[in-house]
Amino acid sequence: MITLNINKKTYNIDADPDMPLLWVLRDIIGLVGTKYGCGIAQCGACVVHVDGQAFRSCVTKASVAQGKKVVTIEGLSPDHSHPLQKAWLDLDVSQCGYCQAGQIMSAAVLLKEKKNPTDQDIDDAMAGNICRCGTYLRIKEAIHLAAKSGTKK
Numbered sequence: 001m002i003t004l005n006i007n008k009k010t011y012n013i014d015a016d017p018d019m020p021l022l023w024v025l026r027d028i029i030g031l032v033g034t035k036y037g038c039g040i041a042q043c044g045a046c047v048v049h050v051d052g053q054a055f056r057s058c059v060t061k062a063s064v065a066q067g068k069k070v071v072t073i074e075g076l077s078p079d080h081s082h083p084l085q086k087a088w089l090d091l092d093v094s095q096c097g098y099c100q101a102g103q104i105m106s107a108a109v110l111l112k113e114k115k116n117p118t119d120q121d122i123d124d125a126m127a128g129n130i131c132r133c134g135t136y137l138r139i140k141e142a143i144h145l146a147a148k149s150g151t152k153k
């Protein structure tokens with residue numbers, strides 16, 4: 001049995017503590033916004049926040065998140081009003097959409113650490129998030145737009 005705090009709710013889960021956090025989120029709890037891409041920490045589709053840091057949930061054991069606060073794309077804001085989510089919609093960033101939850105979650109950590117990131121800051125922070133549709137330019141623009149409009153947790 002493991003106990004996890006996810007998006008401000010407590011879950012008591014009957015699962016192997018070694019199970020990847022991604023499986024717990026998607027298959028047990030049903031939070032399917034976080035995506036499975038590569039399963040080997042190479043694509044960033046599965047990024048969630050654990051105590052405010054970006055974690056690749058495909059390679060993070062559920063036990064690592066015990067006693068910490070996990071936030072998924074569903075919990076980033078109660079009403080999808082996070083500046084990044086608004087900027088993503090304003091600029092129509094998504095193409096197929098598969099990578100985008102991970103992109104936004106990585107960008108959210110960046111904006112918490114750097115309120116006004118440069119292009120280089122964005123390139124550095126987002127380098128591990130792959131987009132097969134090539135939406136990188138719109139992602140960068142959206143991060144700048146969100147930075148201008150201010151971020152909130």
Ligand code: FES
Nearest residue numbers: 037038039044058
């Ligand atoms: S699915 Fe986790 S990094 Fe690709």
Ligand code: FES
Nearest residue numbers: 096097131132133
């Ligand atoms: S929008 Fe399709 S993989 Fe990024």
